[in-house]
Amino acid sequence: xxxxxxxxxxxxxxxxxxxxxxxxxxxxxxxxxxxxxxxxxxxxxxxxxxxxxxxxxxxxxxxxxxxxxxxxxxxxx
Amino acid sequence: xxxxxxxxxxxxxxxxxxxxxxxxxxxxxxxxxxxxxxxxxxxxxxxxxxxxxxxxxxxxxxxxxxxxxxxxxxxxxxxxxxxxxxxxxxxxxxxxxxxxxxxxxxxxxxxxxxxxxxxxxxxxxxxxxxxxxxxxxxxxxxxxxxxxxxxxxxxxxxxxxxxxxxxxxxxxxxxxxxxxxxxxxxxxxxxxxxxxxxxxxxxxxxxxxxxxxxxxxxxxxxxxxxxxxxxxxxxxxxxxxxxxxxxxxxxxxxxxxxxxxxxxxxxxxxxxxxxxxxxxxxxxxxxxxxxxxxxxxxxxxxxxxxxxxxxxxxxxxxxxxxxxxxxxxxxxxxxxxxxx
Numbered sequence: 001x002x003x004x005x006x007x008x009x010x011x012x013x014x015x016x017x018x019x020x021x022x023x024x025x026x027x028x029x030x031x032x033x034x035x036x037x038x039x040x041x042x043x044x045x046x047x048x049x050x051x052x053x054x055x056x057x058x059x060x061x062x063x064x065x066x067x068x069x070x071x072x073x074x075x076x077x
Numbered sequence: 078x079x080x081x082x083x084x085x086x087x088x089x090x091x092x093x094x095x096x097x098x099x100x101x102x103x104x105x106x107x108x109x110x111x112x113x114x115x116x117x118x119x120x121x122x123x124x125x126x127x128x129x130x131x132x133x134x135x136x137x138x139x140x141x142x143x144x145x146x147x148x149x150x151x152x153x154x155x156x157x158x159x160x161x162x163x164x165x166x167x168x169x170x171x172x173x174x175x176x177x178x179x180x181x182x183x184x185x186x187x188x189x190x191x192x193x194x195x196x197x198x199x200x201x202x203x204x205x206x207x208x209x210x211x212x213x214x215x216x217x218x219x220x221x222x223x224x225x226x227x228x229x230x231x232x233x234x235x236x237x238x239x240x241x242x243x244x245x246x247x248x249x250x251x252x253x254x255x256x257x258x259x260x261x262x263x264x265x266x267x268x269x270x271x272x273x274x275x276x277x278x279x280x281x282x283x284x285x286x287x288x289x290x291x292x293x294x295x296x297x298x299x300x301x302x303x304x305x306x307x308x309x310x311x312x313x314x315x316x317x318x319x320x321x322x323x324x325x326x327x328x329x330x331x332x333x334x335x336x337x338x339x340x341x342x343x344x345x346x347x348x349x350x351x352x353x354x355x356x357x358x359x360x361x362x363x364x365x366x367x368x369x370x371x372x373x374x375x376x377x378x379x380x381x382x383x384x385x386x387x388x389x390x391x392x393x394x395x396x397x398x399x400x401x402x403x404x405x406x407x408x409x410x411x412x413x414x415x416x417x
Contacts, residue, residue: 008190008191009187010188013187040263046195047191048156048191048192048195049183049188049191049192050188063155063156064287067286
């Protein structure tokens with residue numbers, strides 16, 4: 001699974017990245033987590049509010065930080 | 078599922094408690110000051126203390142409840158919807174709508190760039206986009222709540238109406254000037270992905286959850302500023318002479334409006350920190366127009382946001398943006414200093 005965190009470097013984006021990594025680690029999910037900071041790349045996903053969570057190139061969450069449970073649900077679906 | 082049930086019942090259960098505390102704040106603070114601590118009435122320290130333990134809980138109570146509801150309301154005003162509403166609008170109507178939507182659409186300066194790109198890409202005119210970008214930070218719920226809590230509804234209404242007017246007119250003027258040439262060229266070349274039409278479906282419980290998150294995030298972030306601001310206010314309340322600010326920020330000082338903008342723009346603070354300070358300034362002799370101008374320039378025009386916008390705007394356009402908005406703020410300042 002390929003997970004991307006979109007964000008230009010705001011505090012919220014960092015906490016989403018941290019949270020996602022924790023969820024991946026705790027549940028032993030086989031995934032790579034990358035942070036996308038380049039605005040040009042972010043625009044390609046049509047995201048207007050950061051942070052956003054992208055799983056396998058699909059935007060799952062944007063503009064907010066979901067709870068750990070919610071991330072887990074998305075990743076284990 | 079049990080957690081979700083609680084998210085609905087807990088606020089309903091807390092509402093009467095909230096009202097009870099809010100309604101009885103005056104007798105409670107008087108009791109704490111006069112009976113529990115047995116402080117001597119009328120001394121500077123007692124009155125400063127009374128001021129703080131009354132104003133701080135009052136503002137925090139207002140913040141908590143309003144941010145909670147605003148947090149829920151905001152889940153209905155996503156930037157995607159706002160953009161859709163603004164697509165293909167004629168300029169003036171578009172400016173009015175953009176400025177109004179700027180108040181309710183969630184906005185943080187770190188999202189300014191993707192938002193700007195998203196709007197331009199969808200064909201929202203440049204001037205209309207600016208109306209949004211000016212109103213969104215300047216008129217926000219924290220500013221409105223604090224103004225209401227510390228000044229009452231009249232000043233709040235003045236702030237909102239003049240702020241909106243500035244955002245509408247400044248955006249309209251920028252639109253008339255046809256400054257698209259000063260937008261970085263890559264903005265018009267960039268292409269948004271296909272995901273943009275998708276919208277997240279939120280359940281009612283999730284919206285309430287987001288209301289909670291908003292309270293946790295915003296109140297958690299601003300309470301310290303509120304406390305410090307009111308603490309300074311409490312200190313000044315008892316100790317600083319009433320006419321302290323008259324010479325510098327009073328009505329008769331013609332230079333006070335431009336001066337307070339010059340000080341206000343580089344100062345970067347959120348509404349939570351600045352409103353209590355402004356209330357002290359007014360109490361100590363600053364005129365309403367000058368104080369409003371100061372406040373608007375601190376929250377509405379911030380240096381960090383300019384730096385962020387530099388990625389998509391050429392320096393000339395940022396200068397025009399700051400210039401036009403400052404001019405608007407100066408007009409508001411003089412209007413309230415001299416006309417009223």
